[in-house]
Amino acid sequence: MKKHNYSFKFSSLLFIGLISFNSSLQAQEPVRIAFMDPLSGAFASIGTSGLKQIQFAADYFYNSKGGILGGRPIEIVALDNKQSPTETQIQFRRAVSEGLQIIFQGNSSAVANTLNTTISRHNRRNPGQEVLQINYSAVDPILTEDNCSFWHFRFDAHAVMKLNVLTDYIAENQDIKSMYIIGQDYSFGQVVSDNTIRLLNEKRPDIEIVGNEFHPIGQVKDFTPYVTKIVSSGADAVITGNFGADMVSLARSIIDSGLDVPIYTFYAAYDGITATIGADGVDRLRLVHNETANPIPTERRKEYIRAFKAANPNNDVTQPRIANALQMLVAAMEETQSTDPYDIALALEDMRFTSLSGDEIWMRGDDHQAFQSLHISVHTDEGIEFDADNSGFGLFSEYHVAAEDTVVESSCQMRRPRR
Amino acid sequence: MAMIKKLSVWIAFLLVMLALPQFSDSILSVSIYNQMAIAIIFALSYNMLLGQGGMLSFGHAVYFGLGGFLAVHTLIMMEFETVYFSIIWIPLVGGLFGLLAAIFIGSFSTHKAGTVFAMISLGIGELIAASSLIFVGFFGGEAGVSGDRTFGPPLFGVEFFQDVEIYYVAAVWVFIATVFMYLFTQTPAGRMANAVRDNPERAEFIGYSARRVRFISFCASGLFAGIAGGLFALNYEFITEENLNAATSGRVLLMAYIGGLGYFIGPILGAVILTLMNSLLSNYSDLWMLYLGIMFLLTVLFLPRGFAGFIMMHQVAWLKGSLKNLALPYLITCIPAILFLVGAIGMLEMSHSEDAIFHFLGMELDTSSTITWLAAIIFTLGSLFATSKSLPQLRDAWEEANTIPEVVKEDES
Amino acid sequence: MLEVFIFATLNGLVTGLLLFMLASGLTLIFSMMGVLNFAHASFYMLGAYFAYSISLQFGFWLGLIFAPLIVGCLGAAVERYGLRRVHESGHVAELVFTFGLAFLIEEAIQFFWGPDTKNYQSPDILDFPLFTLFGQEFSAYRGFMIGVSVLIFIGLFRVLTRSRIGIIIQAAITHPNTVANLGHNVPLIFMGVFGVGTALAGLAGVIAGPVLTTFPGMAIVLGSIVFVIVVIGGLGSLAGAFIASLLIGLLQSYAIASDVGMPDLLNFLGVSFERDHPLNDLWTMTLPQIAPILPFLLLVLVLIFRPTGLMGNREE
Incomplete structure (x- = not known):
């Protein structure tokens, strides 16, 4: 901490325009938590939305109520990784240099994998300066399976768990006789494709997979040629793991072609997507997620969302799991009265925690995967108390799976550090 | 005498690089040094193509990336004990693969220069x-x-756990690569590359195959890009697609151009400036x-020869000893210009900013108030006006400082 | 199978004609000024964003008229105050300038409009299926896109071959000095051509925005493809650009629509490989999977075997 002061003074002299994400409590040394996600570039909207959510959660739950660990405020340090693995490495070094030991990160499984490997190596080589990775959104199963690490905790359901729920839901719909799979040509798209085929084969062997298409990520100008194939295949439903602009373009092309089939997705809401799809997508788009959408079950969570909207009118609580992760992290700190990653990690293992929705979250100790109830919601404008993108449209949850039914086996063989 | 002068520059270069960690050895600083080291080799290798060979490439990251990928695969092979040698040679592995790729691709792409x-x-x-x-x-x-x-044999007991240990390896590689790239410009092949860049027809008349000359530059450039890629692999212990895509190719073009294409030191300057901006400003x-x-557009518009060119512009004044006469006029222009930038x-x-109160240089600004905005606009326009008013005196001072009474000397490019 | 073929052809036409609108401006600018304008697709993106903002206030049709005009004026200003200045430093500097401009425009768009996808909608009046074939709709808006592009092509061709200004432009392409000696203001012609070229790109953006989604990455997706077209068609050749646009549009569309791949070829040859073969990725590759990189493959092949492009007659 002390040694690099010189270079920091130097750099702050050179570069103006300092933005500080500080809170008003300065009485005691703050507990500093890094938030590393894209804050500039093409993916910035998701990252900045996440940053607002974690800052709001820290202020709402703790800083406005006297802090944690006997009066210490939480300070969120924003690190911009531009969703690039290289930049993630650079920002990780910065975090270590500043003595940050807890890193929140969610966007892109590729980045999460890089960070996971980097942290494992760093912790092995630098005992006493360990870093903890709080993964709130990267869903590649490998992170809690073959590549699981003692220093990584995932607070979102992974892709196979989500697909399990989604295929259960699809299996109940007897109208569906054929399914078209389309996805981005990379690991997550591959996981979605492989597991959809496997799970549907188990649950509904009569559903025919009439297409299994991969397209390059972020390079397709026009999805109409793909939609033509979907139409001519005669599919009754489409499933896709697409996100961002690829998701919007695909949905728009399907709608424009007049194809009236349900579309099952992971990421077709918020951050401009809901507003862009608008009325055309009503009752067609469904997505699987944790933390139920409308109707919100508890008054406490309604209050939380209202307070967030009051502070950030242009954003939504898109990822309630950020707040859950922060609350569980603080619970672990309070329990051990420590901010040491090793102590926190031990306390997080097998923690059970009740979220604002009254939902119990279990952090499995064997692989550091969280389990909580999962939901399937539909894009609609009916019964929407809390809409998305201020568009009047939002998500209505119509299918719920209890936490214990989402538990899946893990191949994780965790190597635990000794102290 | 000139020899000693040149040699002392190189020794100073090596010493500065080796001494950098003494200046500040925090993880962050070392991380920036390493980025600079990689960027310097990469940008210099790009300049071999564009600056010296006149070949504009939009895909130079390919050789950087391919070298890096092979280097990482070599590290993996070390982990599984297929090969066993000190990791200080890893950049060379990357370089050789970059060379191989350049030989293959160059065999058909160097027929023509220019747009093709x-x-x-x-x-x-x-x-x-x-x-x-x-x-x-x-x-x-x-x-x-x-x-x-860390699976290779330790070197004098160093196991390369820390980045700073890699930095010393990188510094030595930067030195070696820079020396060789400089020497290349002094060889007949390097001189012919300049000739072919300026006038391929004349070069052919005196018996050189323009294509062959381009091919040699291209291969050498691929070799050094691969070395940079290998260093990248050593430093970060991973490599991905983004390290060989168009964005990386674009960044190296930016570095070389901002630094100054016509000068050997230009890309080094560009690499240092861009790395600093990237890692601190963000x-x-x-x-x-x-x-x-x-900044990039302004550089292209007003400093067509880059930062190195801007510095070299002062050569005449320096030789004439009138550089000190420029200090005051520069200062007079700089103050309002900096104020304009701040505004x-x-x-x-x-x-x-989305918050109502915006913190800027210790001030608390109310973004919703018209008065704040008015004040900001007046401040900015005022300093712009002052800057433009101060330009004539700078121009006069410049002309005076650069006028040589007797023989007018051309500065070399 | 027939319906796939028909729709693939239609889709290819829509994409191809859209690409032509971009490529025509680019190739004109190149043939006159020798500048490969890297920011050309950025003007296309600007067109979409301006039209989006105008359509929020005044509806789609005013956006269709005014957005290209604004983009054209911006383009002319870039030529007058940027490119002309850089011109003295040579072709590389010009290329690098447009390269930086593309970078800056993307950042500026994120600054003014934000990084989100914009909800830019096609007009309600065109919101009906033009015809339905084999259960699949072809929207009227896509028909409208084809119509606009064809009109532009015919108009451009007539202006260049039949009108006085067209003849001057054609003369300025090959003999700029002679044209200047005849008393024509060549720099003004350059500025005009650059403005019209960028306005065409803007128009393409206006009509493509609602279909291809309006987001800050839309220029990158298209940018390099347009270069490919101009080079394949032959630098400076309008007819070549037209043929290459349709070729690329149809090629990509057919490749996506097809279902063949390496596995079929291997079956045909009677060869098979284990799943853990080191080149397994190659043996399982399919044509739809590589469709987006086919234009680049074509580019490299054309440049190696016919550096002047399909219709071009000069190299620089």
Whole structure:
């Protein structure tokens, strides 16, 4: 901490325009938590939305109520990784240099994998300066399976768990006789494709997979040629793991072609997507997620969302799991009265925690995967108390799976550090 | 005498690099040094193509990336004990693979220079970047490949756990690569590259095959780009598709151009400036990419020979001993210009900020109030006006400082 | 199978004609000024964003008229105050300038409009299926896109071959000095051509925005493809650009629509490989999977075997 002061003074002299994400409590040394996600570039909207959510959660739950660990405020340090693995490495070094030991990160499984490997190596080589990775959104199963690490905790359901729920839901719909799979040509798209085929084969062997298409990520100008194939295949439903602009373009092309089939997705809401799809997508788009959408079950969570909207009118609580992760992290700190990653990690293992929705979250100790109830919601404008993108449209949850039914086996063989 | 002068520059260069960690050895500083080291070799290798050979490439990251991928695969092989040698040779492995790729691609892409070459390089760059996502076995898809650098034999007891140990390896490699690239410019091949760049027809008349000369430059450039890629692999212990795609190719073009293409030291300057901007500026502002774009355009418009060219502009004044006469006029122009920059940046940041109160240089600005905005606009325009008013005196001083009474000397390019 | 073929052809036409609108401006600018304008697709993106903002206030049709005009004026200003200045430093500097401009425009768009996808909608009046074939609709808006592009092509061709200004432009392409000696203001012609070229790109953006989604990455997706077209068609050749646009549009569309791949070829040859073969990725590759990189493959092949492009007659 002390040694690099010189270079920091130097750099702050050179570069103006300092933005500080500080809170008003300065009485005691703050507990500093890094938030590393894209804050500039093409993916910035998701990252900045996440940053607002974690800052709001820290202020709402703790800083406005006297802090944690006997009066210490939480300070969120924003690190911009531009969703690039290289930049993630650079920002990780910065975090270590500043003595940050807890890193929140969610966007892109590729980045999460890089960070996971980097942290494992760093912790092995630098005992006493360990870093903890709080993964709130990267869903590649490998992170809690073959590549699981003692220093990584995932607070979102992974892709196979989500697909399990989604295929259960699809299996109940007897109208569906054929399914078209389309996805981005990379690991997550591959996981979605492989597991959809496997799970549907188990649950509904009569559903025919009439297409299994991969397209390059972020390079397709026009999805109409793909939609033509979907139409001519005669599919009754489409499933896709697409996100961002690829998701919007695909949905728009399907709608424009007049194809009236349900579309099952992971990421077709918020951050401009809901507003862009608008009325055309009503009752067609469904997505699987944790933390139920409308109707919100508890008054406490309604209050939380209202307070967030009051502070950030242009954003939504898109990822309630950020707040859950922060609350569980603080619970672990309070329990051990420590901010040491090793102590926190031990306390997080097998923690059970009740979220604002009254939902119990279990952090499995064997692989550091969280389990909580999962939901399937539909894009609609009916019964929407809390809409998305201020568009009047939002998500209505119509299918719920209890936490214990989402538990899946893990191949994780965790190597635990000794102290 | 000239020899000693030249040699002392090189020794100073080596000493500065080796002494940097004494100046500040925090993890962050070392991380920046390492980025600079990689960028310097990469940008210099690019300058061999564009600055010295006149070949504009939009796909130079291909050789950087391919070298890096092979280097990481070598690290993985070390982990599984297929090969066993000290990791200080890893950059050479990357370099040789870069050379191999350059020999293959150069064999058909260096027929022509100019637009044809630029377009082929663009096409090849896009092809290989796209293939890297399809051939997951070698390239590892979007997550890339990763290898641990600590499985090689220790060097004098150093096991390369820390980045600073890698920095010393990198510094030596930067020195070696820079020396060799400089020597290349002094060889007949390097001299002919300049000739072919300036006038391929005349070069052919005196018996040189323009194509062959380009091919040699191209291969050498690929070799050094691969060395940079190998260093990258050593430093980060992983590499992904983004390290060989068009964005990386664009960044190296930016570095070389901002630094100054015509000068050997230009790309080094560009690499240092861009690395500093990238790693420091981005911590303070979300808008840093916007500033980078503006700076780039302004450089192209007003400093066509880059920062190195700007410094070299003062050569005449320096030789004449009139440089000190320029100090005051520069200062007079700089003060309002800096104020203008502060005002403009402040306004950009203010309009970007979503909070009602905006903290800027210790001031608390109310972004919703008209008075704040009015004050900012007046301040900015006022300093712009003052800057433009101060320009004539600078121009006069410049002319005076550069006028040589007797023989007018041309500065070399 | 027939319906796939028909729709693939239609889709290819829509994409191809859209690409032509971009490529025509680019190739004109190149043939006159020798500048490969890297920022050309950025003007296309600007067109979409301006039209989006105008359509929020005044509806789609005013956006269709005014957005290209604004983009054209911006383009002319870039030529007058940027490119002309850089011109003295040579072709590389010009290329690098447009390269930086593309970078800056993307950042500026994120600054003014934000990084989100914009909800830019096609007009309600065109919101009906033009015809339905084999259960699949072809929207009227896509028909409108084809119509606009064809009109532009015919108009451009007539202006260049039949009108006085067209003849001057054609003369300025090959003999700029002679044209200047005849008393024509060549710099003004350059500025005009650059403005019209960028306005065409803007128009393409206006009509493509609602279909291809309006987001800050839309220029990158298209940018390099347009280069490919101009180079394949032959630098400076309008007819070549037209043929290459349709070729690329149809090629990509057919490749996506097809279902063949390496596995079929291997079956045909009677060869098979284990799943853990080191080149497994190659043996399982399919044509739709590599469709987006086919234009670049074509580019490299054309440049190696016919550096002047399909219709071009000069190299620089």
